[in-house]
Amino acid sequence: MLLAIHHVAIICADYQRSKHFYSELLGLKILAENYRAERQSYKLDLQLPDGSQLELFSFVGAPPRPSKPEAQGLRHLSFAVLDVANTVEWLQQAGITVEPIRIDPYTGAAFTFFADPDGLPLEIYQVAARV
Structure with missing residues (x-):
């Protein structure tokens, strides 16, 4: 049985800029930060006060997200x-x-x-x- 949303994963274009936005501007708590050399990718685990989490990823060459017109998927x-x-x-x-x-x-x-x-x-x- 599903209980709650544990986390939402986000892929960003500029890791440092997005890390600053979510942790410094929005004030989410950093739980863990890891660089995965084999994937040339950062993974940052952030937590909201209720315990839910955001995972922030960076991937080399990730395409930009289409937003307008709205694309299928997470709105x-x-x-x-x-x-x-x-x-x-x-x-x-x-x-x-x-x-x-x-x-x-x-x-x-x-x-x-x-x-x-x-x-x-x-x-x-x-x-x-x-x-």
């Missing part, structure tokens, strides 16, 4: 936040461009999108505080 990665407006302000102070805040017509929750250094769509989605 975006969404992060739960308690306050979208405050998170947007925090992202903008870090120099990250963020789309205007929208309201989900089905749930009434606030959300918006921004992109990582390779154009991967990232979403912040407002959730209720856990009691």
